[in-house]
Amino acid sequence: MKSIGKTERHYSLLLNALKTQRQLSTKEAASLLNVSESTARRLFGELAKSGKVIRTFGGIAYSRNNTENEDYIFSREVLQHTDIKTSIGNAAAETLHSGDIIYIDAGSTTLQFAQAVCQRIESGQLSNLIVVTNSIKHTRVFGSLCTVFTTGGEYQENSDSFVGALAEDFVSKFNYSKCFLGCDGASLSQGASSKNLDSARISQCALNRSSQTYLLMVSHKMEHPSFYCFAPTHMIDCIITDDSLNPEIKAAYARTNIRLVTVSPEAAVG
Secondary structure, three states, X not given: OOOOOHHHHHHHHHHXXXXXXXXXXXXXXXXXXXXXXXXXXXXXXXXXXHOOEEEEOOXXXXXXXXXXXXXXXXXXXXXXXXXXXXXXXXXXXXXXXXXXXEEEOOOHHHXXXXXXXXXXXXXXXXXXXXXXXXXXXXXXXXXXXXXXXXXXXXXXXXXXXXXOHHHXXXXXXXXXXXXXEOOOEEEXXXXXXXXXXXXXXXXXXXXXXXXXXXXXOOHHHEOOOOOEXXXXXXXXXXXXXXXXXXXXXXXXXXXXXXXXXXXXXXXXXX
């Protein structure tokens, strides 16, 4: 299994420090990461290539063009593409069986999935479901309908979820029959990716413990990889997306072992 390495953790620490300090000197970064100044400069260079930071004299600064922590706000995302996300959530909910132990990632598409699962439970189609999630909103949706475990950990306001070492350790304690993950981008060559390293680590912990991995995503994210790959292609069992997907992309996935399910927004009606 692949895991997030030291370099990616260094990126995360630098970006988190820049959230509050806005800029870092080479010396400050070296001290923060416990690395040499030459290593800090190399990390600066790689981050600058991503567009998340800009090089300054003797250090780095937060890029004005960096939307790393601004482009995902749950309250805004949940209002976008709602018909498509509802269709994706409905299709994903149909994959469940009574007695499944599942992990559900935080996100607006997975929220629609959680709501669809609740409808199946209430109608008597599902029972004895165990849900693990790092999302506060998802936890509230399920309420007392089934057994729900919430990770706890460091609260992340923009996603209304928990991240960090405590959350990662909690997620890693379970064996899941299925995990349902969102993403910021995906490609056939690189797999699923995220702009947020903290969220990526949670997702990676879940898929490492899951028998089957489902990726729930709106089609415009396909073949548009994001910052960090958390799920290599060979670890993804099924992608559920909308039928606006480019036919060439459909054909490419048909030649892989990944099951590709495309749904129409009209499926959300009824």
